[in-house]
Amino acid sequence: MIExxxxxxxxxxxxxxxxxxxxxxxxxxTGFLGPNGAGKSTTMRMMLDLDNxxxxxxxxxxxxxxxxxxxxxxIGALLEAKAIHGGRTAYNHLxxxxxxxxxxxxxxxxxxxxxxxxxxxxxxxxxxxxxMGQRLGIAAALLGDPEILMxxxxxxxxxxxxxxxxxxxxKGLAAQGRTxxxxxxxxxxxxLTAEHLxxxxxxxxxxxxxxxxxxAENSRxxxxxxxxxxxxxxxxxxxxxxxxxxxxEGAFEIEGAESAKIGELAxxxxxxxxxxxxxxxxxxxxxxxxxxxxxxxHAGGPAAEAGEAAAPAPQWGAxxxxxxxxxx
Amino acid sequence: MAATTAVxxxxxxxxxxxxxxVWTLASAAVLTIVISGLFCLLFRTQWDTIxxxxxxxxxxxSQSLSGLxxxxxxxxxxxxxxxxxxxxxxxxxxxxxxxxxxxTFYLSKVAVAAGITxxxxxxxxxxxxxxxxxxxxxxxxxxxxDPGVLRAVFGAGLYMTLMVLFAVGVATMLRSPMVSLGILIxxxxxxxxxxxAVPGAKDVARYFPDQAGSKIMRATIxxxxxxxxxxxxxxxxxALWVIVALIGGYVLxxxxxx
Amino acid sequence: MIEAVGLTKTYGSKxxxxxxxxxxxxxxxTGFLGPNGSGKSTTMRMILGLDTxxAGRVTVGxxxxxxxxxxxxxxxxxxxxxxxxxGRSARHHLxxxxxxxxxxxxxxxxxxxxxxxxxxxxxxxxxxxxxMGQRLGIAAALLGDPEVLLxxxxxxxxxxxxxxxxxxxxRKLASEGRTxxxxxxxxxxxxLTADHLxxxxxxxxxxxxxxxxxxxxxxTGFAMVRTPDVAADREKLTKALTDAGAQVQQEQDGALRxxxxxxPRISDLAHEAAVRLWELSPHQxxxxxxxxxxxxxxxxxxxxxxxxxxxxxxxxxxxxxxxGMPQQxxxxxxxxxxQPYGYGYGQPQQHPQQPPVQAxxxxxxxxxxxxxxxxxxxxxxxxxxxxxxxxx
Numbered sequence: 001m002i003e004x005x006x007x008x009x010x011x012x013x014x015x016x017x018x019x020x021x022x023x024x025x026x027x028x029x030t031g032f033l034g035p036n037g038a039g040k041s042t043t044m045r046m047m048l049d050l051d052n053x054x055x056x057x058x059x060x061x062x063x064x065x066x067x068x069x070x071x072x073x074x075i076g077a078l079l080e081a082k083a084i085h086g087g088r089t090a091y092n093h094l095x096x097x098x099x100x101x102x103x104x105x106x107x108x109x110x111x112x113x114x115x116x117x118x119x120x121x122x123x124x125x126x127x128x129x130x131x132m133g134q135r136l137g138i139a140a141a142l143l144g145d146p147e148i149l150m151x152x153x154x155x156x157x158x159x160x161x162x163x164x165x166x167x168x169x170x171k172g173l174a175a176q177g178r179t180x181x182x183x184x185x186x187x188x189x190x191x192l193t194a195e196h197l198x199x200x201x202x203x204x205x206x207x208x209x210x211x212x213x214x215x216a217e218n219s220r221x222x223x224x225x226x227x228x229x230x231x232x233x234x235x236x237x238x239x240x241x242x243x244x245x246x247x248x249e250g251a252f253e254i255e256g257a258e259s260a261k262i263g264e265l266a267x268x269x270x271x272x273x274x275x276x277x278x279x280x281x282x283x284x285x286x287x288x289x290x291x292x293x294x295x296x297x298h299a300g301g302p303a304a305e306a307g308e309a310a311a312p313a314p315q316w317g318a319x320x321x322x323x324x325x326x327x328x
Numbered sequence: 329m330a331a332t333t334a335v336x337x338x339x340x341x342x343x344x345x346x347x348x349x350v351w352t353l354a355s356a357a358v359l360t361i362v363i364s365g366l367f368c369l370l371f372r373t374q375w376d377t378i379x380x381x382x383x384x385x386x387x388x389x390s391q392s393l394s395g396l397x398x399x400x401x402x403x404x405x406x407x408x409x410x411x412x413x414x415x416x417x418x419x420x421x422x423x424x425x426x427x428x429x430x431x432t433f434y435l436s437k438v439a440v441a442a443g444i445t446x447x448x449x450x451x452x453x454x455x456x457x458x459x460x461x462x463x464x465x466x467x468x469x470x471x472x473x474d475p476g477v478l479r480a481v482f483g484a485g486l487y488m489t490l491m492v493l494f495a496v497g498v499a500t501m502l503r504s505p506m507v508s509l510g511i512l513i514x515x516x517x518x519x520x521x522x523x524x525a526v527p528g529a530k531d532v533a534r535y536f537p538d539q540a541g542s543k544i545m546r547a548t549i550x551x552x553x554x555x556x557x558x559x560x561x562x563x564x565x566x567a568l569w570v571i572v573a574l575i576g577g578y579v580l581x582x583x584x585x586x
Numbered sequence: 587m588i589e590a591v592g593l594t595k596t597y598g599s600k601x602x603x604x605x606x607x608x609x610x611x612x613x614x615x616t617g618f619l620g621p622n623g624s625g626k627s628t629t630m631r632m633i634l635g636l637d638t639x640x641a642g643r644v645t646v647g648x649x650x651x652x653x654x655x656x657x658x659x660x661x662x663x664x665x666x667x668x669x670x671x672x673g674r675s676a677r678h679h680l681x682x683x684x685x686x687x688x689x690x691x692x693x694x695x696x697x698x699x700x701x702x703x704x705x706x707x708x709x710x711x712x713x714x715x716x717x718m719g720q721r722l723g724i725a726a727a728l729l730g731d732p733e734v735l736l737x738x739x740x741x742x743x744x745x746x747x748x749x750x751x752x753x754x755x756x757r758k759l760a761s762e763g764r765t766x767x768x769x770x771x772x773x774x775x776x777x778l779t780a781d782h783l784x785x786x787x788x789x790x791x792x793x794x795x796x797x798x799x800x801x802x803x804x805x806t807g808f809a810m811v812r813t814p815d816v817a818a819d820r821e822k823l824t825k826a827l828t829d830a831g832a833q834v835q836q837e838q839d840g841a842l843r844x845x846x847x848x849x850p851r852i853s854d855l856a857h858e859a860a861v862r863l864w865e866l867s868p869h870q871x872x873x874x875x876x877x878x879x880x881x882x883x884x885x886x887x888x889x890x891x892x893x894x895x896x897x898x899x900x901x902x903x904x905x906x907x908x909x910g911m912p913q914q915x916x917x918x919x920x921x922x923x924x925q926p927y928g929y930g931y932g933q934p935q936q937h938p939q940q941p942p943v944q945a946x947x948x949x950x951x952x953x954x955x956x957x958x959x960x961x962x963x964x965x966x967x968x969x970x971x972x973x974x975x976x977x978x
Contacts, residue, residue, distance in 0.1 A: 036717060036745040048425045051585035066428045070334075077425055083418035085346060092345035100338035100426045102331060131622055140422060156742070159622040159771045160877055185745045188774030224867075228850070260814070260864035267862040274850045277810070277867025287746055 001026055001179055002047060002148060007056035009042050009203075016042045018203040019056070024181045026147070029174045031194030031211070032183040035291055039203040040183045041079075044152055047181075048077055060148065070101040072144030078137040078151045086126030090117055090136050093125060094143060103144055111139040130157030138166065148179040155189055167193050187284035201291050211283070218290045219281030223259045225252040226275035227266070236269040251275065335427050335436040343440055348409050353444070356402035356488075357452045363395030364456045368463040375468065388470040389480045389547035392460020393453060396484060396545070400491050400538070403445065404512050407495025410441050411577075412505035420586050430582045434500070438574060441496050442489050449488030457481045476547035479559065483544030486563060490570045494537055497573025501580050530554075541566030587612055587765055588633055588734060592642030595628050595789075602628040603789040605642065610767045610784070612733070615760045617780030617797070618769040619877060625789035626769050627665075630736055633767075634663055646734055658687030662727035663736040664720075676714075676722050677707040683726055697725040702751075716743025724752070734765040741775060753779050773874035777801075787881055797873065804879045805871030809849055811842040811856075812865035819861045826859040827852065841865065 002024040009017040017039040024030045034040045045051040047058050049065035060068060060075055068074050084093050094108040112118045115135040120128075125136060134157050141149055151170070155163045170193055174180045184190050190197075197214050199207040207214055215221075227233045230250065237244050237254070242262075244252045254262060259278045266273050343349050368391055371378070378386075414420040427433040457477075461469040470477055499508040516538050524533035533539055534555050543555060543562035557565060588610035595603040603625040610616045620626045631637040633644050635651035646654060646661055654660055674682070680694040698704045701721040706714075711722060720743050727735055737756070741749045756779055760766045770776050776783075776797075783800050785793040793800055811827075813819045824834045824842060832847040844852060849868055856863050 033746075035747060036715070045421075045585070048421070049428045050421055050424055052583075068428065070331075071428055072426050075425075079421055079425075080418060083420075083422045085342075085413055085417045085419045087346045087348065087413075088342075089345065092341065096338045096341040096345065097422060097426050098338075099341055100335050100423075102334045129622070155772075157771075160619070160773050160874060161621055161881070163771060163773075164874065164878060185749060186741075186772060186775070187746050187749075188778070189772070192774070226849075260812070263862055263864040272850075272857065273853055273863065273866060275868060276863055276865055278865065284746060284750065288750065291747075 001061055002181065003059040003062075004043075004047075005057050005059070007043065007046060007058060008054045009039070009046060009051065010054045016203050017046070017053075017200075020200065020203070020205050021056075022198050022205060022208045024148075024179055024198070025196070026179040027174060027177050028195040029170050029180045029182060029193050030196040030198060031190045032181060032198050032200075033187075033190065033287060034183075034200040034206075036185075038200050040200065041152065042203075043200070044077070044079065044150060044181075044183065047150065048075070048079070070103075070144070072097065072101040072103065072146065074144070074146050075148040075150065076141035076144055076146040077149070078134070078141045078154055080137075080152065082125075082130075082133045082137075084125045084128075084133060084136060087124055089122050090125055090128075090139075091121040093136065094139060097140055098143055101144055107143060107145075111142045114142060115139040131159060131162055134158055135162070138169075146178075149173060149181070151180075151182045153184055154182060155184065155186060163189065187282065187287055191283040199287070199290060206290060214290075215280050215283060215286045218286035220255065221278065221280050222253045222255045223257060223262055224275060224277050224279050225254060225262060225273060226250070227252075227271060227273050229271055232269065233266070233271055236265055236271060240265055253279075332432055332436065335432050336439060338427075339436045339440040343410065343444065346413070348413070349406065349444075352402050352406035352409065353448055356399045356406065357448065357455075359402055360393075360395040360399030360452050361456045361459060363398050364392050364460050365395070365463055367394045368392055368460040372464050372468060385550055386468075387546045387548055387550075388461065388464055388468055389457065389477050390542075390545045391464070392457045393481070393484045393545045395456060396488070396542075399452070400488065401513055401517055403488055403492050404495040404516065405509060406445070407441060407492035408499040408505055408508045408512065410499075411437060411496055412499045412503060412508055415503040416505050424586050431578070434578050434581055438493060438496055441492050445492040446485060446489040450482065450485035452488070453481045453484035456484075470547060474547065476559075480545050480547045483559065483563060487541045487544060487566070490541060490563070490566050491538070494566075494570045494573050497570065497575075497577040500577030501573070535565055537566045537569040540569075587648075588644065588646050588767060589648075590629070590633075590642065590644040593629065593632060593639050593644050594641040595625070595632060595637060596640045601789055603632070603639075603786075606786065606789070606791055607642075608784050608791060608794050610765055611782070612765040613760060613763050614781035615756050615766045615768060615779055616782045616784060617776045618767060618784050618786075619771075619773075619776065620769075620786040620792075621881060622771075624787050626786065627738065628789075629786070630663070630665065630738055630767075630769065633736060634661065634665070656687070658683070658732070659689070659730040660732050661734045661736070662730055662732040663738075664723040664727045664740055665736070665738050666723075673710055673712060675708050675710050676703055676725075679711060679722065680725060680729060683729055687730060689730055693729060693731075697728045700728060700755075701725040717745060717748055720744055721748070724755070732764075735759055735767070737766070737768045739770055740768060741770070741772065749775065773872065773877055777873035785877065785880060792880055800880075801871055801873055801876045804876035806845055807868065807870045809844045809847070809852055810837075810865060810867045810869055811844050811852060811863065812840070813842075813856075813861050814864060815840060822859050823856055823861045826855045826861075830855055 004020050004022050007017055007020040008015070020039075020043060032040055032044075042051060046053050047060075047065075049058075058065065060071075065071060065075075088096075090112065091108060094111065095105060097103075098105060098108050109118070109121070112121045115138050117132065117135050117139060120132065125133065128136065134154065138151075138154065141151070149170075151166075154166050154170070158166060167189070170180050170182060174195075182190075182194065184193075191211070194211055196210055197207060198205070199214070207218075209217070225233070225244075230246075230252075233252065234244075237252075242254060242257050242265075244254045247253055259276050263273070263276055265271075266276070371386070371391060375383075414423055424430070424433065427436075457472070461471075472478055472481065495508070495512055498512060499505070502508045502511070520533060520536045520538050523529040524536070524539055526533075540555075540557065540562040543549075543557070544559045546559065549559065555562065590606050590608050593603055593606040594601070606625075606629060618626055618629075628637060629644075632639050633646065633651065635657075643650060645651075651657060651661065677694060677698065680697065681691060683689075684691060684694050695704065695707075698707050701724050703718065703721050703725060706718065711719065714722065720740065724737075724740065727737070735756075740752050740756070744752060753775070756766050756768060760781070768776075768780065770779075780797055782796050783793060784791070785800075793804075795803070811823070813823055820836070820840065820842065824836075827834050827842075827844055827847065830847060830851070832852075833845040835843040835845075837843055847855075849866060853863065853866060856866075
């Protein structure tokens with residue numbers, strides 16, 4: 001369990017993290033989302049006591065990070081792939097981390113095996129690809145078999161098999177009751193991995209909710225119906241005063257009614273349905289909508305400017321408003 | 329609190345598992361011994377042509393340790409890399425996540441650096457001394473049992489240790505290996521030496537860590553030595569520099585975001 | 587149009603790419619997939635004339651890249667995001683490239699605008715984040731307004747907005763009739779971007795087909811069926827569906843996952859059984875699932891070569907399982923040989939002693955990790971009670 005209380009970080013007059021309060025709970029994978037520059041990395045570094053908060057506090061299982069006995073046994077983190085001395089071998093890199101927390105050297109071989117780096121354990125990490133560096137970072141996080149794990153962009157540089165593996169690793173660890181906190185820019189990946197979401201924008205907390213609620217709250221959901229008897233169905237809907245839109249393929253899109261209710265309606269009217277599926281927007285759409293709103297809300301100035309200037313493409317960094325979740 | 333012995337062991341592993349340790353320490357040893365030997369050979373062959381003043385300054389012990397002037401540059405590199413490579417590679421974040429107690433982390437690093445250099449330094453000093461005396465030969469050489477000689481040879485080992493610790497402290501403050509080496513190497517290789525020869529600056533340069541500290545390596549103090557401190561006093565001045573650098577490093581390490 | 591015919595590249599005794607033949611057509615986004623070390627980068631480098639094929643040829647618009655007149659105006663590529671002199675500003679970097687290929691300086695500001703870097707155009711690229719470097723690389727690719735574009739992992743380092751933007755940029759370029767060839771490891775991203783796929787493994791072509799066909803051909807979709815929350819209804823329907831030849835699995839929340847029947851048929855069966863339906867939704871398998879199936883299939887024929895490898899590399903022997911290894915567990919459709927494909931950091935290099943003909947053919951995998959070693963202290967991995975849902 002990680003608890004943040006009023007966490008704030010200022011650099012000069014810039015506020016990178018602004019009064020963040022949230023709790024990362026065990027047993028689920030918690031996704032940590034936000035645009036570039038939202039303060040995700042700063043927050044994660046403060047969680048590991050690498051950066052000092054300007055104010056506020058962080059508790060790891062109720063303790064300050066510095067009070068932890070052998071912290072690697074409580075919390076493991078993958079911050080950036082290559083926090084590694086390139087001249088040291090993968091094995092020795094892990095060994096010196098292990099020794100500092102009195103983790104037996106045997107465990108180093110184990111984690112190397114787990115991440116699939118055992119065959120290159122004695123190679124200097126200088127020659128490692130991004131994906132291999134990532135695996136080494138994951139190995140370091142697993143070293144102390146900690147109850148809390150943090151991953152910053154874990155799939156960076158991994159190939160599809162590696163992505164699949166890390167996703168299932170994280171889910172498996174959460175299923176064991178561990179606390180898993182993952183930041184990523186890949187919404188589609190997050191949608192598959194995380195159950196709970198913490199979203200920040202401009203250093204402020206914007207959402208702390210389950211994945212399902214987040215998507216439901218921040219996007220349009222509807223029920224899609226296909227039937228061989230569209231006219232009869234239309235009448236039935238009208239009789240029940242349910243409004244429907246018909247899409248290009250002739251399917252009904254119904255907002256504001258649950259699929260169960262429509263199923264019952266069809267049954268009462270002896271209607272054959274070929275599809276009755278609740279549709280949800282993607283996490284990306286929900287995320288874009290939420291962050292777009294926040295930028296408009298927090299900063300009126302650059303919004304108008306960007307809208308004008310960004311004819312072919314959005315302005316860098318300030319362009320949340322030009323793309324809302326338009327995508328189908 | 330991560331156990332200090334565990335952190336010491338970890339720091340020892342860090343030092344022994346990178347190549348830069350081997351090559352910096354090896355070149356420090358080789359440079360010191362070989363250059364010292366060459367200077368001894370030079371003095372022995374040129375003794376007759378050396379003018380009286382210089383002869384009066386001659387100290388067989390410090391002569392056989394004179395290669396340290398170059399050897400210390402390799403030691404400084406070692407001291408700088410031991411800490412700044414953590415920053416330049418990003419390893420510092422992994423290290424501090426594992427050992428969040430900055431004092432334990434820093435002191436362990438300093439202790440490992442000091443331990444290694446002290447052992448190596450004493451060994452190199454004695455080797456350099458004995459080889460130097462052998463080259464100087466019967467007329468010029470001195471014996472380890474002569475007054476002040478053991479102190480000087482042993483002191484050379486201490487000098488090397490303090491020099492490495494000074495580099496560690498400065499590099500902790502500066503973080504970047506390039507900046508640290510770019511300041512330390514020219515300073516000790518050129519600037520300190522030049523300033524100590526300039527009349528006006530001489531009196532200040534005398535208190536520079538290398539100038540003050542190197543006095544320990546003379547077995548006999550020349551009668552006209554202007555420095556107002558003893559051999560041990562000089563080493564003490566150097567130690568003060570080191571303490572200031574190390575404290576500066578610690579304060580910044582503790583205060584700064586990693 | 588990019589066309590490869592019998593393209594082969596060997597480095598000494600290692601074969602990186604073997605006898606690849608494919609076409610990348612204009613007007614669509616073609617995804618280029620394959621595990622690490624499968625030869626994707628080598629292929630892209632050969633397309634761009636950076637590497638010379640050992641055998642075969644690859645042409646862009648009918649000519650090898652090096653013989654293309656005015657190549658920078660015809661082909662744009664993003665290969666390595668940070669192939670930029672860090673001391674130069676973004677604008678100067680692009681200006682140098684523009685001048686080399688006779689592109690007017692005006693165009694530099696245009697592409698800077700397209701990628702959204704105009705505000706930092708004067709800053710030295712040393713201080714750029716990975717995402718900004720990526721945008722600069724994309725700007726360079728667009729500089730000559732080329733009809734053929736190659737992107738290698740374009741979304742690396744971009745944030746959600748940037749990913750969204752790149753996806754739309756690629757689709758737009760394709761809709762303008764350009765040839766867009768994109769490699770990526772992100773299957774979910776590819777599923778949203780690409781129309782067509784070329785999949786390689788061990789340097790050989792595994793698939794060359796539309797995304798739709800690829801998913802349909804390499805995985806099975808299913809229907810999610812929900813009935814009123816009455817056990818009797820559920821059982822009745824399950825029986826009717828099973829009798830009709832479907833496979834029915836009950837999910838934790840009571841929904842039924844039905845494989846092997848079309849939706850209208852399920853609807854009819856429910857009707858006959860007098861079970862009302864609360865949900866009847868089609869679920870397509872994910873591209874990832876299809877991809878893993880395909881590459882897993884490729885691993886399956888490793889058995890022919892395996893024994894010899896075992897002798898050559900005893901060090902790679904697996905240890906018995908134990909610690910937390912979800913990686914061995916939850917793949918939905920159990921395939922007999924559950925070898926995750928390619929813990930492969932360029933495996934071919936690992937076998938310099940191997941004759942070249944062996945290097946590419948059987949997927950030999952020294953990095954394979956069938957299971958993790960046992961750690962007595964650690965809790966054993968829970969066996970998932972049900973397959974992890976990979977389709978969204």
